Amino acid sequence: MNLFKRAWWRLSAHLGKTAMLTGLFLVICTLVLSGFLIRSAAARAAGEAKRTVGAVATMQLDLDGLIASGKMDAPSGGQAGMIGAEGDLRRSLVDRVCRSSVVTKCNYTSDAAAFPGKKTRLHQPVPPPAGQDTLGTDLFKADGIRDLGEVAAFRNGDAKLVSGRGITPDSAADEIVVEERVAKANGIGVGDRVALMAGVLPGPGGERDTTEHSFKVVGVYRSGTPDTGRYVPAMTDPANQVYVTPDGASVLMGKGEGAEAVVKQATFTLKDPADLPRLKKDAEAAGADPRVFPLTVNDKQYRALVGPITRTADFATVTVWLVALAGTAILALVVASSLRERRKELGILLSLGERKPRLLGQHLVEVLACALLAIGLAAACSQALSQTVGDRLLAGEVADARNAGADRTPERDPSDPNGGTLPQEPAADPIDSMDVRLGPADIARVGATGLGIAALAVLLPGVRVLRLHPRDILTKGD
Structure with a gap:
């Protein structure tokens, strides 16, 4: 008799057991x-985050690496904190690295300070206490940038231009953007010039360089931080923050300009984080010493964005494996129990000449029929269930990530000989929602998994069928 007919009669004659097997498969396939x-x-959310954020590689001086390279002695005594020319990151080197084929965008910044010229005034509404030495603080804080629009304060709206324009990659070396309170204190506006001096303090017994450098004001901005009404060191007052070009900042650091200009940090936006080894090779070919100016990928923002959703996906993966293994074991026990109950049926069929593989095939058809029905039902209800479960799991991971982000501590600046820390970037808000979509590929995967579980659940205990003998079954009942 055809094994498919026997399988159909068996399923239709024992609807309770058929429903139980189908329900068990439905739970497994749905999960x-x-x-x-x-x-x-x-995976879709992480891919979109990667395209949005990108991977940023950072190049800057590593003071420990410079000392280990033997190109300078460890700072000590009167020379503590002094770094020689070997520790200067030249703009010309950065420009060569920028030409790498894996770089989509590059930027560099400089941190400098500037003494006011003889006719230039700092904004200092409250004078310092009598007798306080302010030589090391009566300076402008001058940031060398390529694009004012990329500065965090302007991106998040804490500062905005009120007249003129900002610094751009095409700006001349002597352009400057000043805060409006400094502009009023000096009676200057867009198109005027302001004189500054290099903000480098002299060594013991030395004299400060008083050469004035003229800068053209191309923009005036307004800081969102008002005056405090009490004395603060001039260099820490947001009103005394000025923005210049990288060449301008290099001059104010007492360095050269043009090919000899020095920058503090360079960043390279990569097409993919996996391109970092190629960028390192290109940087070495351009003349960068990897010990002194190492390249590291700053993927903190990307990891902050995708961390919670990645952990949710990892949990889902573990669940899939556990359900698949547990489901196979449970179904194997169910099939083994069914085979034991049907031993007389098997003995009669074998005595009538039925082949053992066909008996096993009948059981496989019965289980596969239940599995196919369960897969169809699972496809109808899994999307809504996945969205609900995924959102709940993700919400818990996001809450944990935000709590962890609030406890961040500043990182050490490897280029600062005085042990300074890096400025903290605003924490990226993690992805807090997922878009669950059911497609043919997902149904195919769960179908293959479900049918595989069904096959294993039948074949593992079904090996006993191949060892059965009709006389033993009918006479001994086993």
Whole structure:
């Protein structure tokens, strides 16, 4: 008799057992499909975050690496904190690295200070206490930038231009943008010139360089931080923050300009984080010493964005494996129990000449029929379940990530001989939602998984069928 007919008669004659097997498969397939959908949604979100944020490689001086390279002695005594020319990151080197084929965008910045010229005034509404030495603080804080629009304060709206324009990659070396309170204190506006001196303090017994450098005011901005009404050191007052070009900042650091200009840090936006090894090779070919100016990928923002959703996907993956293994074991026990109950049926069929593989095939058809029905039902209800479960899991991970972000501590600046810290970037808000979509590929994956579980659940205990003998079954009942 045809094994498919026997399988159909068996399923239709024992509807309770058929429903139980189908329900068991429905639970397994629904959980497995939900895990697949959550993983797919997380992968799409992570890919979109990578395209949005990009991977940024940073190049800057590593003071420990400079000392270890033997190009300078460890700072000590009167020379503490002094770094020689070997520690200067030249703009010309950065420009060569920028030509790498894996770089989509590059930028560099400089941190400098400037003494006011003889006719230039700092904004200092409250004078310092009598007798206080302010030589090291009566300076402008001058940041060398390529694009004012990329500065965090202007991106987040804490500062905005009120007249003129900002610094751009095409700006001349002597352009400057000043805060409006400094502009009023000096009676200057867009198009006027302001004189500054290099903000480098002399060494013991030395004299300060009083050469004035003229800068053209191209923009005036307004800081969102008002005056405090009490004395603060001039260099820490936001009103005394000026923005110049990288060449201008190099001059104010007492360095050269043009090919000899020095920058503090260079950043390179990569097409993919995996391109870092190629960028390192290109940087070495351009003349960069990897010990002194190492390249590191700053993927903190990307990890902050995708961390919670990645952990949710990892949990879903573990769930898929656990459900698949547990489901295979449970179904194998169910099939083994069914085979034991049907031993007389098997003995009669074998005595009538039925081949053992066909008996095993009948059981496989019965289980696969239940599995196919369960896969169809799982496809109808898994999307809504996956969205609900995924959102709840993700919400918990996001809450943990935000709490952890609030406890961040500043990182050490490897280029600062005085042990300074890097400025903290605003914490990226992690992805807090996922878009679950059910597609043919997901149904195919859960179908393959479900049918695989069904096959294993039948074949593992079904090996006993191949060892059965009709006489032993009918006479001994085993």
